[in-house]
Amino acid sequence: MKRLFQEAGALTWLFVGAVACAVVVSVSTVAFADIFGRALSLVVAGSGLVALRQVIVVGVAISVASVACTFLGKLLAGHFSERLQRILRDRAIERLAHATAAAMHGEHSGDIQSRFSSDMLFLEQLVRTDSLQFVSQALTALLAAAYMLSRNWLLTVASIAPTPILLLVASFLTRPLGPLMTAAQEALAQASVVTQEAVSGAEVIRAMNMTTTVSLRHEHALSSWQERSTTAANQVAKLYSTGMTLAVMPFIIVLSVGGYLALAHRIEIGLLFSFVLLVNYLSFPLQEMPRLLGRIRSGSAAAHRVLELLDVPVERTGGARGPASADDVLTLEDVSFSYSGTAEPALKDISLTVKQGQKVALVGTSGSGKSTVLRLITGDYTPNAGTVRVNGLSVQDWDLSALRATIAVVDQEAFLFGDSVADNVRTGRLDATQVQIAEALDVAAADFVGEMTQHEDTLVGDTGGRLSGGQRQRIALARALVKDAPLIILDEATSALDNELERRVYARLVEHYPDKTVVAVAHRLTTVQDADMIYVFDNGRVVEQGTHAGLLAAGGRYALLWELQQAQESDRG
Known part of the structure; x- marks a missing residue:
């Protein structure tokens, strides 16, 4: 991401603005859960309409702020993504246009096209969605945990106790995903190369009766891509299972322990409902985090392949612009x-x-x-x-x-x-x-x-x-x-x-x-x-x-x- 921001230059402020909006949405999410719980407690306690009206007004204001920031964040992220892609495409084309002959002879046009197409799509998802989703979900989980600790440390500790172990497992499963996705993308690029050769050389292939040979080459390339993609998909499936476990465990614990404490009149019913909402916001990010980290690894691998185009050796610049006098x-x-x-x-x-x-x-x-x-x-x-x-x-x-x-x-x-x-x-x-x-x-x-x-x-x-x-x-x-x-x-x-x-x-x-x-x-x-x-x-x-x-x-x-x-x-x- 650091290199992407360097290439983006002043456009980075669009991404910073999108992150700021994501922060507001995360804070609003936790604040709304607190407001909802307080409103429910007021209803149960039979408090006056004035107090309830005040709480509702605050809740509506928080909701409006959350919706507005969600819209603005998506807008800023979209503009950043599109403009960054324009910059990267322009600079990559400019770089390739001035690349040394030796550098270009070491590259295949099919692989370069794959970087401009599929890898660029992964990069777009990384900067437009995945990175902001990571910030939003991680911050929401942290704020929810902090709020819950401040209101009832015993219930909070009980609900998040299994989380570190499951996150450690998720991190262990995520680590090999980056190289696996890189290998799958490179295999897909090679398959694109074979496909391009089959199309551009169709006349020669027909004339030389090479259709069987070309089909075998294409089948081998696709088999290699399928094998690597399947391996990566298996790893993603393990991450998804870990995420589901992360989501269910806190929810069950809060309902069980929180329900007991509410029946024993040790916590208000409104606080229990606040915890249920926040555990949902806590568990959902934890559920999504392994898969999200997997997508971020994939996007990072794709971004690396795109940025490699900007590092292609280029021809020298400068020198005399007019000929010397010579016979x-x-x-x-x-x-x-x-x-x-x-x-x-x-x-x-x-x-x-x-x-x-x-x-x-x-x-x-x-x-x-x-x-x-x-x-x-x-x-x-x-x-x-x-x-x-x-x-x-x-x-x-x-x-x-x-x-x-x-x-x-x-x-x-x-x-x-x-x-x-x-x-x-x-x-x-x-x-x-x-x-x-x-x-x-x-x-x-x-x-x-x-x-x-x-x-x-x-x-x-x-x-x-x-x-x-x-x-x-x-x-x-x-x-x-x-x-x-x-x-x-x-x-x-x-x-x-x-x-x-x-x-x-x-x-x-x-x-x-x-x-x-x-x-x-x-x-x-x-x-x-x-x-x-x-x-x-x-x-x-x-x-x-x-x-x-x-x-x-x-x-x-x-x-x-x-x-x-x-x-x-x-x-x-």
């Missing part, structure tokens, strides 16, 4: 890099230079380090050794936001928002005109957009699900082009296109943007054979560099890859 747009100087948790370096002593307006290709087999170079250029990762410079300035000295404003990136996995084609392209540049959007789509060879029912205003579906892979890639390319950045990075950005269409896209790109610098990772060598410079990667090293003709003449690694691809194309033909 070379991009240089890598003896760069080496290893991913966390891997023994083999992804890059080893890489050096390359890209000049203004050059069209440069990085080629090689999968896993040779090409895409890693691109991630170093955009500042996603920091090299273990060497220097990466963009426009003469080390990436480490750039402000990352300013650096990425000069770069347009298109990945192989083209992500699209569930908006229209035009809106997706416009995310590359929010002030882009319709003419600029149409031009970018034309360069990206997105001719299919003109055949859609609503053209650029056609919705693409969730993550572009209504489009083919090649169509998504071309819209993503148009989004990068409309950004009008001086450096364009293409990471197998047209891999879903056929050879002819891919070459047409690259030809249009060169024709329309002769002054822009392009660094392209490509699998098909025919796509980049006209590049000004080709760097050949193998096992994390640059083993060759040169033009297409020069590399073929050298008869090295590039020539071998070219011959293999040409042979494969011949076989397909």
